[in-house]
Amino acid sequence: MNDLKQKNRNEMASPSLVRRFLATLAIALFMLVPLASQAATDGGIESLRQSGKAFAEVAKKVSPAVVFIQVEKSVQGPNVQFFSPFGNGGPFGDDFFRHFFGVPKQEGLQEDQPSSGRRVVGQGSGFIISKDGYILTNNHVVGDTEKVTVKLMDGREFTAKTIGTDPHSDVAVIKIDADDLPVLPMGDSDALEVGEWVVAIGNPFGLTHTLTAGVVSAKGRSSIGIADYENFIQTDAAINPGNSGGPLVNLDGEAVGMNTAIFSQSGGYMGIGFAIPINMAKSIKDQLIQTGEVTRGHLGIVIQDLTPDLAKSFGLENQKGILVAQVSKDSPAEKGGMQQGDVIVEFEGKPVNEIGSFRNQVALKAPGTKSKITVLRHGSRKTLNVTVGRLEDGEVASAGISRRIDKLGLSVRDISLDLAEKYNLKDEKGVVVTEVKPGSVAALAGMKTGSVIQEVDRKKIDNAHEFEKTVEATPKDSAVLLLVKEGQYSRYVVLKTE
Numbered sequence: 001m002n003d004l005k006q007k008n009r010n011e012m013a014s015p016s017l018v019r020r021f022l023a024t025l026a027i028a029l030f031m032l033v034p035l036a037s038q039a040a041t042d043g044g045i046e047s048l049r050q051s052g053k054a055f056a057e058v059a060k061k062v063s064p065a066v067v068f069i070q071v072e073k074s075v076q077g078p079n080v081q082f083f084s085p086f087g088n089g090g091p092f093g094d095d096f097f098r099h100f101f102g103v104p105k106q107e108g109l110q111e112d113q114p115s116s117g118r119r120v121v122g123q124g125s126g127f128i129i130s131k132d133g134y135i136l137t138n139n140h141v142v143g144d145t146e147k148v149t150v151k152l153m154d155g156r157e158f159t160a161k162t163i164g165t166d167p168h169s170d171v172a173v174i175k176i177d178a179d180d181l182p183v184l185p186m187g188d189s190d191a192l193e194v195g196e197w198v199v200a201i202g203n204p205f206g207l208t209h210t211l212t213a214g215v216v217s218a219k220g221r222s223s224i225g226i227a228d229y230e231n232f233i234q235t236d237a238a239i240n241p242g243n244s245g246g247p248l249v250n251l252d253g254e255a256v257g258m259n260t261a262i263f264s265q266s267g268g269y270m271g272i273g274f275a276i277p278i279n280m281a282k283s284i285k286d287q288l289i290q291t292g293e294v295t296r297g298h299l300g301i302v303i304q305d306l307t308p309d310l311a312k313s314f315g316l317e318n319q320k321g322i323l324v325a326q327v328s329k330d331s332p333a334e335k336g337g338m339q340q341g342d343v344i345v346e347f348e349g350k351p352v353n354e355i356g357s358f359r360n361q362v363a364l365k366a367p368g369t370k371s372k373i374t375v376l377r378h379g380s381r382k383t384l385n386v387t388v389g390r391l392e393d394g395e396v397a398s399a400g401i402s403r404r405i406d407k408l409g410l411s412v413r414d415i416s417l418d419l420a421e422k423y424n425l426k427d428e429k430g431v432v433v434t435e436v437k438p439g440s441v442a443a444l445a446g447m448k449t450g451s452v453i454q455e456v457d458r459k460k461i462d463n464a465h466e467f468e469k470t471v472e473a474t475p476k477d478s479a480v481l482l483l484v485k486e487g488q489y490s491r492y493v494v495l496k497t498e
Contacts, residue, residue: 054251058199059211061253064153065128065184066246068203069137069160069174071145074119125202125246126150126174127184127255129285133158133176136285137245138260139165142172150176153209164288168228168296170260171276171284172245184247187254189277192216192233200237200259200273202246212238221274222356231360232274233257239273248275257281283364297365298391299338300331302489303355306343309494313457313481314343315379321345322355324375325483326490336386339377340483340490341458346374362388409440412453414463423450428485430454431467441495447484454490455483 122145126137135150142148148160158176165172192198193216200212214237221232235248239262248257257275287294302325311319321343327334344352348371352358365371367390374383412431413419419432433451436442455461456470457480474480480495 055199055211055213058249058251058253059201062184062199062201062247062249063209063211064182066153066201066209067126067128067135068151068208069124069126069135069141069245070149070151071122071124071142072119072147072149073122073145123203123206123242124244125242125259127245127247127258128181129183129186131179131181131183133178133181134163134285134289135160135174135176136258136281137172137174138258139167139170139172141245142174143167148174150174151208152181164292164294166284166288166294168294169276169280169284171258171281171288173285173288184249185254186278186282187250187252187256189233189256189279192219192250192256192277194218197251198235198237198256199249199251200235200239200243200246200275201249202239202243202259204238204240204242206242210243214238217272219277220354220357222354222360229280229360229363230356231277231280232260233277235273235275236271237273243273280360280364295367296363296391297367297369297388298331299333299362299386300328300389301333301338302326302491303344303358304491305355307494309479309496310481310492313479313492313494314341314376316343316376320351320353321376322352322358323492325492326485332386332389336373337382337384338373338375338386341492342375342377344373344375345381346372348372363391367391409437410442410447411435412464412467415452425450425452428452428454430461430485431464445493445495447493448486450486452485453482454485455481457481 122141124137124141126135126141128134129136142160142162143165145162148162150158150160152158156178158178160174160176163173163175196216198214198216200214202210204210214235216233217236218234221234222230233248233256235257237248239259243259244261246259247255248259250256255278257278258281259273259275261274263272263274284294303322304325306316306319306321306323308319310323311317314323324333324338324340324342324344327338327340344358346352347358347361362371365388367388369388371386371388372383373386374381376382411434413434415425415428415430415432419425419434420428423432425432430452433442433447433449433453436447436449453461453467456467457474459470461467461470471480478496482493482495484491484493
């Protein structure tokens with residue numbers, strides 16, 4: 001019996017049996033690989049199929065509430081092809097704004113009459129926000145037009161009434177006479193995250209109810225030059241001429257933005273589009289529906305970015321906050337105790353780091369609202385209680401521009417009667433800049449002849465002698481902090497003297 005067991009152990013351990021076992025195992029694994037690969041392929045295709053179905057569901061849910069808008073206006077003069085409430089050009093040229101009325105560059109707006117009085121036609125998009133016919137769109141689509149026609153997805157056509165427009169934010173509300181309309185729900189743009197999927201729906205080039213998908217590329221884009229109050233959502237979802245006023249929606253089918261502009265050198269899509277956050281649009285449309293106009297908050301200050309040089313000059317450890325370059329006399333800010341040179345670090349308990357968002361926050365406050373503003377003054381934190389004032393129509397809060405300086409080069413003179421008359425200076429204190437040397441630090445800082453230097457290193461200057469004496473006393477390896485007034489606005493400038 002023992003001999004038999006030993007024989008079986010020897011046979012099992014023989015090289016031939018081991019080889020046969022390994023070969024069988026290899027064949028089994030070889031047969032399983034295609035099955036695993038096929039399973040992975042099927043899983044990937046199924047994932048794509050589900051993504052496609054998600055976009056399809058969004059399109060079905062949203063499209064009925066998206067409308068096609070056609071506008072008409074009569075203009076005078078020969079060879080009229082294109083009109084825009086922004087005028088010809090703009091910060092990015094004609095091509096940047098040409099999409100506003102949804103026309104290709106080579107076509108322009110169509111001329112319907114050969115006489116000197118011509119009727120021009122443009123188009124855009126919008127979306128229904130109430131069952132009784134209120135529609136949200138862009139001011140540049142319907143503002144300053146004589147006739148607005150709205151076409152629905154089901155083929156119905158209406159002449160719309162303009163309820164209110166706000167050129168400063170590029171938001172407008174129109175209304176059609178209809179009931180029980182499909183409504184696009186509005187989401188929360190503050191909850192939107194960079195990288196999140198979004199869908200743009202509109203009427204590019206007159207091709208109605210076109211859907212494009214992409215992601216949120218960035219949030220809080222400002223200082224672009226499209227509108228006075230900017231806080232744009234940037235997206236790579238394709239936006240083309242005619243998309244203006246249409247919704248930017250999330251995968252839940254909620255409007256999170258309103259497509260407004262594209263960055264383009266050709267008039268067509270180049271990968272960057274901008275949408276007004278829906279939270280901002282909602283607050284504006286509420287005022288337009290209630291009163292037909294928008295009332296904005298106002299502090300009466302000029303602000304500028306806090307550069308590294310400015311932060312160092314003010315003795316700050318970091319660049320957090322924005323610098324108050326000017327406080328208007330008898331303004332809400334002055335009455336609340338704010339001073340020139342304060343660094344605003346918080347507004348109603350929230351950090352302040354960027355000019356555009358701060359201006360928007362203040363502007364959206366109702367006049368009469370009491371707001372807490374925290375500032376840094378001479379290294380100490382102070383909380384001010386400021387009652388927000390009313391921004392008068394046509395007035396826009398201003399922000400100075402700061403530039404980095406490398407060396408000094410300018411000439412100044414006392415403010416005489418002839419210089420005051422030459423540069424239109426009224427009751428100004430300080431010295432007037434009479435020469436800026438090309439290539440100098442002053443030139444690089446954007447300083448111009450006729451500007452008034454009011455302070456040097458936080459000390460008021462009354463004449464050219466004081467200015468030169470103070471600058472000469474500055475160590476060669478340090479910087480000079482100037483308070484410069486240009487026109488009606490002031491700004492701080494740092495000039496390095498090495």
